[in-house]
Amino acid sequence: MNSAHCPSIIYRFERHHRLPTRKNSLWQIHEGLVRTVTWDDDGRVIVLGYWGVGSVVGYGIDQMDPYDIQPLTAVSVTSISLNSALASSYLLAHQKQTNELLGLLHCHPMDNRLLRFIIWLAQRFGVSKKHGIEVRFLLTHQEIAETLGTNRVTITRLIKQLESNGKLHWSRKRRLIPYQTFDRYGQTP
Template sequence: MLLSLATTQGAIAPPVRTFARRSNLPLLPNQLWQIHSGVVRTLTWTEAGEVVTLGLWGPGDVLGIPLSSADPLQAECVTEVVARSLQPQDWPQVTDALLRHARQTEELLSMVRSGPVQATLIQVLNWLAQRFGNEHDHGRRIALRITHQELADLVGSTRVTVTKLLSTLERQGFIHRHQRQIVVRPDRTPFWHYEI
């Protein structure tokens, strides 16, 4: 449930802000962000400096420090994002979004722990196509311009490995590229086996 952009019973609606692609949402200890449009990637990094993607969040989703134990935590806009700042008194109004946050975190964790990198990548591509995709002539187009490095961070691999695996999946006809975006062909064999 998105909080209404209008005021309710004389209460002032929390401010809505627009963030440019690749900018960061400011994160504060007692604040959540509810996304109205766009996609945000939450991430942290290891002591060795390796980036770990914690989630991808879209319209209706809620994110912020109170929902994460990761330290440090960063929220990077994958696309242009319109989001509303939520203070603690607003949180009861977004219970459904908070539950979705927990379920999505669990889904991503189970995918990353699914075995070989190729199996993980296939699951993540299918998940991205379902979550952030739209119908296309040849399947489901992931409506994000996600880089090979961002995919690698998401599946816990290297950019080189992900690039090679994407090329292999494309050669085998399981995916194809359309205007710098990936089209997943769920009717083709590995995606049928790895549906979430």
């Protein structure tokens, strides 16, 4: 039977229920958002990327050990073979996003790094609203700190500072980056 004609099984995972990592297959995301991570020798999380609808993720691409795929929202995924033409067609997009994230990690000072990361999230996963771009999923201050190589207290302080300067609105209920913030930082939404 030709596998191209077989319907794929859709797997669903809730936030923080890890996707199984397999050596010979990848996950294609149809709904939701995940992050891929590894750990250093001291157990500190190293974020490898954020992936949304259409992305393909898995150990076979990142080749990191340990390796984890963590849903940041509820996700729907299908399994694809590591050797499929579809998998290889996503490698360039995967590399581009990894390079963008790596570039963000070298921005200084930390408030600039944080703001550029939030702008990057909004551009990639946000929804246009009347006054700005809304990020519709919740990232904890700890998850942001892990991504940017700092601690939760610093992120909390910097988010409050960016809010007081009118550069963003960031709370559990609302995460909005005003269009003026994009204009000031030379980024287009």
